Amino acid sequence: MYATDAGTGGLQYPLTGDFLAGRLRRNLSGDDLAYIEQLVETVEQHEDGARLLERGRKTDRSTILIEGYIFRTVESRDKRYITGVHVPGDFVDLHGFALKRLDHNIDAAGRVKVGCVSHDTLSRVMHERPGIARAMWFATLLDAAIHRKWIQTLEQLDAPRRIAHLYSELHARLELIGRSVTRALRTPFTQFDMADMCGVSAIHANRAVGKLRDMGLAEIRRGDLYTSDWAALKAYAQFDPDYLYGDGPLKVREDWS
Numbered sequence: 001m002y003a004t005d006a007g008t009g010g011l012q013y014p015l016t017g018d019f020l021a022g023r024l025r026r027n028l029s030g031d032d033l034a035y036i037e038q039l040v041e042t043v044e045q046h047e048d049g050a051r052l053l054e055r056g057r058k059t060d061r062s063t064i065l066i067e068g069y070i071f072r073t074v075e076s077r078d079k080r081y082i083t084g085v086h087v088p089g090d091f092v093d094l095h096g097f098a099l100k101r102l103d104h105n106i107d108a109a110g111r112v113k114v115g116c117v118s119h120d121t122l123s124r125v126m127h128e129r130p131g132i133a134r135a136m137w138f139a140t141l142l143d144a145a146i147h148r149k150w151i152q153t154l155e156q157l158d159a160p161r162r163i164a165h166l167y168s169e170l171h172a173r174l175e176l177i178g179r180s181v182t183r184a185l186r187t188p189f190t191q192f193d194m195a196d197m198c199g200v201s202a203i204h205a206n207r208a209v210g211k212l213r214d215m216g217l218a219e220i221r222r223g224d225l226y227t228s229d230w231a232a233l234k235a236y237a238q239f240d241p242d243y244l245y246g247d248g249p250l251k252v253r254e255d256w257s
Contacts, residue, residue, distance in 0.1 A: 015040045015066055015115045018089025022176030023245050024138050024252050032132055040115035046108045053106040059096045061118045068112030073105045082196040084147060087173050091139050097122050110188025145243045154199050159208035162198040164237035167225045172241045189223035
């Protein structure tokens with residue numbers, strides 16, 4: 001199952017219309033956006049659980065997520081840890097352009113559609129279009145900001161608040177790319193996925209989901225979260241969206257270049 005319907009840029013730029021939407025995209029010219037759309041050389045679809053890139057495997061391309069969700073995962077002693085989740089518009093492994101081999105895996109969470117850009121093409125971007133190269137650098141730094149917030153939530157929040165924060169973040173990220181979420185936020189996540197994202201056992205994740213339901217904040221069924229009050233859920237999660245660099249004090253201004 002794909003995440004939602006196409007975002008606001010989907011008609012004119014069906015492959016890259018969500019890239020940096022709600023953030024730096026507003027500062028890119030029409031020529032820049034057309035250039036970015038043409039970077040995608042091939043489009044692939046993968047089923048749930050497919051491994052798009054394995055830890056340590058050499059890569060000569062990077063992928064942008066067009067539809068669906070993607071996990072970053074680390075495996076240790078037969079246990080999986082989910083260290084990040086991507087939404088449409090994210091350049092999932094752009095840093096692989098510099099590193100060539102990643103220290104983690106890139107896995108499909110549900111069915112996904114991705115666009116592939118060769119590293120040879122990215123090399124041309126670095127030389128020909130430094131403004132677009134900087135936008136891609138921004139996207140990579142945004143990934144790092146989200147990763148830091150995940151570390152903070154693991155340190156500061158209990159399991160129910162971690163799960164609430166996860167869905168609050170997804171709600172905000174989808175809103176930024178123009179994919180409106182009202183009462184239901186649909187995902188393909190399993191109870192095991194939520195446990196691996198929040199650093200708890202599946203039993204603790206189940207109890208955390210039950211607490212959110214008992215408090216009347218949200219109900220999660222087969223990965224889909226239902227709530228009638230996103231503001232209350234975000235307040236409970238202590239969610240502050242500034243680290244997503246959308247609207248707010250960290251918003252990228254018109255003089256970014």
